[in-house]
Amino acid sequence: MTDVAERVTIAGAGPTGALLAILLRRRGYRVTVYDARPDPRRTPGESGRSINLALAARGINALRRVGIHDALRDAMVPMRARMIHDRDGGTTRQPYGRRPDEAIFAISRARLGRLLIDIARTAHGVEFEFEHRLVDADFAAGNAHIRDLRRNETIQVPMRPLIACDGAGSQMRRSLRDAGLIDAREEDLAHGYKELSIPAGSDGGYRLEREALHIWPRGGYMLIALPNDDGSFTATLFLPNRGDPGFDTLRGREAAADFLARNFPDALALMPDGVREFLEHPTGFLGTVHAAPWQHRGMTVLVGDSAHAIVPFHGQGMNCCLEDCLAFDACIDLHDDWEARFAAFYALRKENTEAIASMALENYLEMRERVADPGFQLQNALSRELERRHPGRFIPRYSMVMFHPEIPYRLAASRGLVQSRLLARLTAGAASLGQIDFDEARREVEAQLPPIDQALSSVMKL
Ligand SMILES: Cc1cc2nc3c(=O)[nH]c(=O)nc-3n(C[C@H](O)[C@H](O)[C@H](O)COP(=O)(O)OP(=O)(O)OC[C@H]3O[C@@H](n4cnc5c(N)ncnc54)[C@H](O)[C@@H]3O)c2cc1C
Known part of the structure; x- marks a missing residue:
């Protein structure tokens, strides 16, 4: 039984901290969230972080659990396909799924963040203290040191417990x-990355297909664009930090303009401020966080990006963090003390988050290079055909990650590996689906891929 007076402290009011606060309040805990930022509901959006994000089934599943999904529906723009833009201005549409409901959704980071905080505070009574930065912790005394940035003083907050959702x-x-x-x-x-913008057309309409995630793959680097709900797109250029081309060599106006015009002429034509933004916007930093374990005694535990930040190429970082919150909530039922709950959470999530971290890194190569390759396109088409012929056995890895929250990341990774070897073998020497030996494909699928329900019954969920 939960002691209703028990207090839980959270550091960080990002998507992880805010959702976790709601889940804990629903269990009767008194929750205080400290965040270093000013209240995002009173200040313009942060700069330097992606303006919009891809929300997929794992994130939606978690938001639905606390009844927030409906409030966001209007702000979500479905992306049903990748739109590949080649160097000559040609485009190829690659659907993400087979069914119409298999879409991912672009959502404004600021809007999602504000809504979560608003609902946590007004509907659930979570207390937020903004402009309060966690600066250190004394593990012997069991206190966190939190700096009140307005008063310029440090307060001691007992870690009984303190859940650290303070980001990458x-x-x-x-x-x-x-x-x-x-x-x-x-x-x-x-x-690293740099954000650029494609404004709406003069009539307020979208200047690229609205319901797609646009990619300009260029081998060693790429540009992508996600739709916003106001007719604009937010584009992100991913490029080596050093080298030619690299952020360190593309410094002056002429070099930047020449690089963008040579590699992305069609996109640059839609970005009236593209060169200025390239020169003025900060270059964002990317990486993967590995930590083990995530907890110390029953005092503190890392949840979300603080435990396992990943690169953004699978559009899963936040989705994975929101899924963490559901897993954490489930662990509260398993044990009576925080130490055991934290250990159970780590056991449930560690391998899964390592799996999505690797898949996210692999996806960079896929997005910037392989999507443009006819061999990859054939494998992609074959994987959708095998899913149609063998439902419940063959599910493309992308779909397992993005559309099937019931399949843990680790299982998606291991089955994905079996499938990718199979696809390579079946497409060797073939130029079209008509040349695939589907009898052999059936034998292999049945031999190597047990029905997913069977596979799920033997793994730990989430
Ligand atoms: C370029 C880019 C694109 C991305 N695209 C996607 C995408 O399409 N889909 C997706 O699912 N994910 C995406 N992500 C990942 C996503 O942004 C993160 O996984 C998600 O924001 C993590 O949530 P979080 O709450 O754990 O951490 P954060 O969002 O980083 O929030 C941490 C909070 O803690 C606060 N804080 C930090 N330090 C302190 C401190 N010392 N004391 C108190 N408060 C502190 C911060 O102010 C912040 O409010 C992307 C990331 C990047 C960089």
Whole structure:
């Protein structure tokens, strides 16, 4: 039984902290969330973070659980396909799924964040303290040190417990590591990103197909664009930090304009401020966080990006964090004390988050290079055909990750590996689906891929 007076502290009011606060309040805990930022409902959106995000079934599933999904529906723009833009301005549409409901959704980061905080505060009574930064923790005394940035004073907050949802650069993770209580490392990607914008047309309409995630794959780098609900797109250029081309060499106006015009002439024509934005916008940093374990005694636990930030190429970072919240909530039922709950949460999530971290890295190569390759396109078409012929056995890996929240990431990764080997073998020497030996495909699918329900019954969920 939950002690209704028990207080839980959360550091970080991002999607993870805000959703977790709602789930804990629903269980009767008194919840206070400290965040270093000013109240996002009173200030314009943060700069330097992606303006919009892809929300998929895992995130939607979690938001639905707390009844928030309906309030967001109007703000969500469905993306049903990848639209590949080649160097000559030609386009190829690659549907994401087989069924019309298999779509991912572009959503404004600021709108989602504000809504979560608003609902947490007004509908559930979560207390928020903004402009309060977690600066350190004393694990011997069991206190977190939180700096009130307005009063310029540090307060001591007992960690009974403190749940650290303070993002990829987590102070709590650093404090735990510096105290020798966990192992943690940040694996930097050699590529960074820059956001550019494609405004709405003069009539307010979209200047690219609305319901698609647009990709300009260029081998070593790429540009992508996600729709916003006001007719504009937010584009993101992913490029090596160093080299030619690289963010360090494309410094002046002429070099930037020449690079964009040579590689993305059709996109640049839609970006009246493209060169200025390239020069003025900050270059974002990308990487993967690995930590083990995520908890210390019953005092504190890392949840969300603080435990396992990943690169954004599968559009799963936040989806995975929201799924974390459901897993964390489920672990509360398993045990009576926080230490055991935190350990159960780690056991449930660690391998799954490592699996999505690897798949997200692999997806960068797929997006920037392989999507343009006819061999990949044939394998993609074959995987959808095999899904049609063998439902419940062959599910494309992308679909398992994006549309099937009941399939844990780890299982999606292991079955995805079997499937990718099979696709490579079946398409070897073939130029079209007509040349595929579907009898052999059936034998292999039945031999190598047990029905998904059977596979699910033997793994830990979430
Ligand atoms: C370019 C890019 C594109 C992305 N695209 C997608 C996508 O399409 N789909 C998707 O699912 N995910 C995407 N992600 C990942 C997603 O942004 C993160 O996974 C998600 O925001 C993590 O949520 P979080 O609440 O754990 O951390 P955060 O969103 O980082 O929130 C952390 C909160 O903690 C606060 N904080 C930080 N330090 C302290 C401190 N010391 N004390 C107090 N408060 C603190 C911060 O102010 C913030 O409010 C993308 C990420 C990037 C960089």
